[in-house]
Amino acid sequence: GESVGLHLPTLSVQEGDNSIINCAYSNSASDYFIWYKQESGKGPQFIIDIRSNMDKRQGQRVTVLLNKTVKHLSLQIAATQPGDSAVYFCAENTGSARQLTFGSGTQLTVLP
């Protein structure tokens, strides 16, 4: 079946460094992708999205890259801060009711 998955379950970075979180998807028909941040004990929080007619989108300290050729999505966080420590999920908008299909998540830990 179709799925959205992540390459690495955990990622540790030094404070101030850049972080890159990767995601692979298998549904070539997907046209919309979202990155969420989930802190411990909280619900997912929208970070940034991208549509399939784009290959890059930038937000505040975050950039999402989409490579449709290899069906790969990445989230780049510039100058990572302790508050960025969380689990990051990629998701695609799919289904007739446009429900979200989530990957399994990457735990980002920012080291002092």
Added chain:
Amino acid sequence: NAGVMQNPRHLVRRRGQEARLRCSPMKGHSHVYWYRQLPEEGLKFMVYLQKENIIDESGMPKERFSAEFPKEGPSILRIQQVVRGDSAAYFCASSQTPVDGREAFFGQGTRLTVV
């Protein structure tokens, strides 16, 4: 404007009991989505409701689970005769229009523990 409110935050039930999880969407939102999250996994879609209607329940287990979103009051996810495997975090999200990611806001979830 309060965010999506879920209660209770934590719920403990013995096997065989019923669990009722409530979700009050953001003001003005008429679309509600329920997701289940097992430990160290991503969220899995369960059901999508609009006021008084179930739009898509393709992710809902066929037995013991039901959901409603009445004209007045919160959306309710009901699990009858709970089993240990139902232990998970249950999140709801709401939106003004059918969810397109950016416009969906999640609650803080209800953590169900079945003992």
